[in-house]
Amino acid sequence: MPVEKAYKNLDFLTGRDARTIRMLSEYLEPQSRFKRYHVTDTVVFFGSARATPLEEARERASRAKGDAAAEQAQRDLKLAGFYEDARRLAYLLTEWSKGLETASKRFIVCSGGGPGIMEAANRGASEAAGISIGLGISLPVEATSNPYITRELGFEFHYFFTRKFWFVYLAKALVVFPGGFGTMDELFELLTLLQTRKIGKALPIVLYGKEFWNEVIDFDALVRWGTVSREDVELCRLASTPEEAFEYLRGELTRLYLEPPASDAKP
16 A cells, blocks of 8 residues: 655645644745746735625615615715725726836736725726736635636635735735725734834835725824824825826836936936
8 A cells, every 4th residue: 555645645734733834835835926927016905895896886775775774875885986996096007017118017916815895906907908916815704706816816825924924025015995804904014014114115005095094093193192103104195086096106116116226327
């Protein structure tokens, strides 16, 4: 009877003793695939998985009966507006990046791979005939893969921390749409890494939806209480239209990553 090789033993590989191997796999396999498809950097979209396309939200609103249902329908319509804005912004970024004269694929739209704002970002990139990335996570109660991700660049992670690593490692900019606990977790972890200089690169961050962010997070209160500095708050830029966010991101990405350093400029 032949003896089974350790790397083919699924009972071992999925067991507790092989956890480190699984962690390394979630680092090495994406690294290999990104290299194969010449992906060097990304623009990451975060936001609510509960947002739906506008036409879907309007259809539900037309069927809403009763005060509670009508109130929910109005919230859904607001989130649907953000879905459409994320879709438009991803389209603009992808169309621009495709026109860059670079050897590698630059500023590829990347999302968490799921529904809502994530789907909108991948959808907008697809509508611009570009590629996009989905860094999905296995969850017991939520779909984690939308149909607009480029097939070769769809990933499914088990560990949140390895997924977060790949969000950050390739990112050259971040756009954060209205969202819940997951979105806040991702945003504040990134802000902490920037504040503590664990991220050494420049990373422009757009908080999309001024009305939402001004209501949900009182950054000025954090400054007044002395728990953060004014410079920390200035790590983020507010925007409320796709065009406003795109112009800011295009300018920052060009200045930081496409123009030669001042020291290299010819006299």
